[in-house]
Amino acid sequence: MHRFRADCIIVSADRFIRGGTLVVDDGLVRDVVHTHQATVDREFRGCIIAPGLVNAHCHLDLSLFPPAARVNHRGDFFAWLREVIAYRRRASLDELTEAVRAGVNECLRYGVVAVGDVTTLGLPPASWHPLRGVLFGELLGTTAARIEEVKRRARCWLEAATAAANRRRHDRHISLSPHAPYSTATELYRWAARQCPTEPLTTHLLELPDEAELLIDPPSTHNSLVTLLQHYGAWHPEQLWTLPALFRFLAETPSRWIAAHANYVQPAQLRPLAERICVAYCPRTHAAFGHVRHPCRALLDAGIAVAIATDSKASAPNLSLLVEAQTALVRDRLEPTAVFRMITQVPAAALGLKRSGTLAPGAHADFIVVQPPGPIEDPIRSLLEPASRILATFIAGQAVYDLEAGT
Numbered sequence: 001m002h003r004f005r006a007d008c009i010i011v012s013a014d015r016f017i018r019g020g021t022l023v024v025d026d027g028l029v030r031d032v033v034h035t036h037q038a039t040v041d042r043e044f045r046g047c048i049i050a051p052g053l054v055n056a057h058c059h060l061d062l063s064l065f066p067p068a069a070r071v072n073h074r075g076d077f078f079a080w081l082r083e084v085i086a087y088r089r090r091a092s093l094d095e096l097t098e099a100v101r102a103g104v105n106e107c108l109r110y111g112v113v114a115v116g117d118v119t120t121l122g123l124p125p126a127s128w129h130p131l132r133g134v135l136f137g138e139l140l141g142t143t144a145a146r147i148e149e150v151k152r153r154a155r156c157w158l159e160a161a162t163a164a165a166n167r168r169r170h171d172r173h174i175s176l177s178p179h180a181p182y183s184t185a186t187e188l189y190r191w192a193a194r195q196c197p198t199e200p201l202t203t204h205l206l207e208l209p210d211e212a213e214l215l216i217d218p219p220s221t222h223n224s225l226v227t228l229l230q231h232y233g234a235w236h237p238e239q240l241w242t243l244p245a246l247f248r249f250l251a252e253t254p255s256r257w258i259a260a261h262a263n264y265v266q267p268a269q270l271r272p273l274a275e276r277i278c279v280a281y282c283p284r285t286h287a288a289f290g291h292v293r294h295p296c297r298a299l300l301d302a303g304i305a306v307a308i309a310t311d312s313k314a315s316a317p318n319l320s321l322l323v324e325a326q327t328a329l330v331r332d333r334l335e336p337t338a339v340f341r342m343i344t345q346v347p348a349a350a351l352g353l354k355r356s357g358t359l360a361p362g363a364h365a366d367f368i369v370v371q372p373p374g375p376i377e378d379p380i381r382s383l384l385e386p387a388s389r390i391l392a393t394f395i396a397g398q399a400v401y402d403l404e405a406g407t
């Protein structure tokens with residue numbers, strides 16, 4: 001049994017205990033009690049203990065993407081995408097694995113304990129240790145030959161990765177991610193849903209205005225996205241969804257989905273599948289590309305789950321989920337408790353991580369220790385202060401990042 005005390009323990013967005021002690025047993029939260037009696041293993045004065053953060057959408061294999069190539073074309077999405085494609089083509093599996101490890105370390109430093117990570121097929125799940133979450137192998141292709149090849153590689157990875165992920169012990173799951181409706185054949189969406197019937201799936205959705213224009217019948221050909229796809233020999237509109245067909249498919253299949261970005265989605269399009277979809281909004285990436293205002297407020301008002309995420313280091317300067325949350329707080333004028341849910345409970349639920357996103361008894365003892373700049377009046381506001389510092393991150397009651405200890 002281990003005990004951790006802080007000035008305030010945030011159990012969830014709706015509950016906090018001042019002067020509380022977190023009692024941990026066998027990697028799980030046993031209790032959060034209000035007592036000064038018992039001796040404790042660690043005491044964090046002037047600090048808040050909060051649930052570890054959950055990042056619903058990232059690409060850790062881009063964590064070593066050259067900073068000079070990061071959104072440096074005044075937000076020109078297509079120039080940027082060419083850089084990302086070139087990087088992916090030249091990076092070996094070993095280099096991408098090393099990038100995942102660098103990304104994992106950065107997550108721990110920023111208090112992230114679980115991820116929804118879209119990744120290259122073939123990477124070994126052990127590289128994500130000790131993070132929990134769902135690793136989504138990415139599927140991409142529109143030609144018949146490419147579709148078969150992608151299925152073959154995905155089948156091998158699913159089999160090997162599922163065996164290695166140790167789902168029960170680490171709460172680390174394996175699933176698939178059809179990349180986007182403009183780049184990935186309808187067949188790969190259907191196939192992914194059949195392969196992973198019990199795990200969530202994810203896709204990039206309506207990230208660009210060009211996408212909505214392209215996914216109509218017949219598609220617009222005077223479109224920058226079409227030019228890009230033609231450049232790579234990947235423009236095969238007969239293999240792609242129209243938007244109504246895609247939303248019908250999402251509504252009719254029983255799968256749960258995380259829709260990354262959804263910058264140009266309308267709440268009415270997602271309402272029929274509100275129970276099974278969560279939008280992953282990436283505020284700094286959204287800002288870097290100069291999109292119109294994100295519909296997150298309208299989506300929340302329509303009862304659709306929205307999580308805050310980082311996307312990758314190809315478009316964000318780092319993997320700090322707290323900075324993303326602070327950005328959304330200011331840009332989108334969201335309530336602090338709503339923002340806190342969007343980096344804890346909401347993404348945990350979307351990823352199917354029942355023991356994450358809260359410190360209620362029975363949850364994983366995954367928590368962060370945050371030192372706010374001043375007195376703690378409103379704990380969630382204090383946590384979201386730009387000057388707040390993450391001093392330590394714990395997973396299963398063990399320190400995986402400790403600023404004071406220098407690890």
Ligand SMILES: [Zn+2]
Pocket residue numbers: 057058059118204260311312
């Ligand atoms: Zn992404």
